Amino acid sequence: MNKYRYNTNNNDFYRSQAWRTLRRQALERDKHLCQICLQHNELTFADTVHHIKPIRQNEAEKLNLNNLISVCRKCHNELHREKPMNLKKKKRRLNNYTNLVKRFTNNRETW
Template identity: 50%
Template sequence: MPPKPLRECKVRGCRELTRDGYCHTHADGKQQEAKYYNKHVRDKRSTRFYYSKEWRQTRKLVLSRDSFLCQRCLKQNRVVPADTVHHIVEVKQDWNKRLDLNNLVSLCGRCHNKVHGKRGS
């Protein structure tokens, strides 16, 4: 198998080429940032929930219900496979709706990022 192609580092303005997303200069900083976030900022209860058996079963059920298609794209007459199950009302806002099928929708990664206002979509 051929190696991944070289691409510019993900840090804005850095022109260093890499195969791993971040160049050697920026890789350590991003790893330290992620470790800090995981240890001090990330919500532990939500993290445990997303690894639970009940979430995995509910997620499969929702994807199956939605025919494994992105429901947002489908409304725009585009057929795109879904890879994410999105909470309409976030888990942090209402813990009781975390497994409510009416609060869950299948989305593709791009639409999920748009819903959360993330770049790169």
């Protein structure tokens, strides 16, 4: 299990009405533009809101609008490098399993 995301028990928080309202406010404040891409003179649609100070480090800042930044998915994955690497590992395992199953199911040898 990924200790950075899955052991935080923040699922209820991210489903709460307070978070949804604050998320919408952050996206509207930033005009739905990725603030990281904007620093590089690129206009990219932001669909994710990122906590600048992670919740696990500062619980009191989780509902502070000044602690939020609107980002695109690519930039959010860069900010959370542990997530995409874990996803790559899962895909690699799934591909290995799929290839193994194909090898045995395509075997036409009969006994």
